[in-house]
Amino acid sequence: MKILSLWSGPRNVSTALMYSFAQRPDTKVVDEPLYAHYLFRTNANHPGEQEVLNNMENDGTKVLNQLQKLRTDHSIVFLKNMGHHWIDLDERLLDNMEHVFLIRDPKEMLPSLINQLKDPVLRDTGLKVQKDLYDILTKRGKSAPVIDAKLLLTDPQNVLQKACNALNIPFYPEMLKWEKGPRTEDGVWAKYWYHRVHQSEGFTPYEDKKEPFPKHLEPLLEECEPYYKFLYQKAIKI
Structure with a gap:
């Protein structure tokens, strides 16, 4: 069994990517298994936080060790993880x-992000931890493809094919479409975060943002950009 961990940030079309992998005949998906661990360690103020803590194992080491022993008929287990949950x-x-x-x-x-978290800080974006994780994996001799959300939405088949090649797994055309509505694997937080993806039947074509960037977020944007630019240099291109 191959365990494949996605390290994303919030509002990155990560749930759509999880739904995409759920269409594969060889893959079981697991939604944010480290979420309760993150909330327990940080006391972060998230929508439905107590419900998450009550419904999931709060110890991330236990979670990851249990996943290694997971019994499934599938040859791949896809974990949708948020980068900042690695703590x-x-x-x-x-x-x-x-x-x-x-x-x-x-x-x-x-x-x-401010639709769910009114006053986000760098930690909430996951970007710094994503960069740190990339460096850790490189140091440990592991390669990891990087997918950029804009490029994925612009040409999903091309990007997914290249990602699958990099991961040494087959690409399935079924990954491009799914049925509207929730999935049984959705976490208990879905009602706060998943409204748009539940209306989708595939990757929504990319559209440029027309609204001006909120001025009060400019300092946080400045903090985020070096980490994003580093990872974008590594991203699969179309």
Whole structure:
């Protein structure tokens, strides 16, 4: 069994990518298994936080060790993880997984994030931890493809084919379409975050943002940009 961990940030079309992988006949998906661990360690103020803590294992080391023993008929287990959920964990836990990163331009991500988190800080974006994780994996001799959300939405088939090649797994055309509505794998937080993806039947074509960037987010944007630019240089291009 291959465990494939996605390291994303919020509002990066990560749930759409999870739904995409759920269409594969060889893959079981798991939605944000480290979310309760993150909330427990940080006391972050998130929508429905107590419900998440009550419904999930709060110890991330236990979670990742349990996933190694997961019994499934599928040959791939796809974990949709948020980068910032990696906190106070032993890097050796990364060794028995393959990894892929999903990033999004913070100019587009931050105005969306404030719909759920009114006053986000750098930690909430996941970008710094994504960069740190990329460096850790490189140091440990592991390669990890990087997917940029804009490029994924612009040409999903091309980007997914290249990502699958990099991960040494087959591409399935079924990954491009899914049925509207929630999935049984959705976390208990879906009612706060997943409204748009539940209306989708595939990757929504990319459209430029027309609204001006919120002025109060400019300092956070400046913090985010170096991490995004570093990872974008590594991203699969079309």
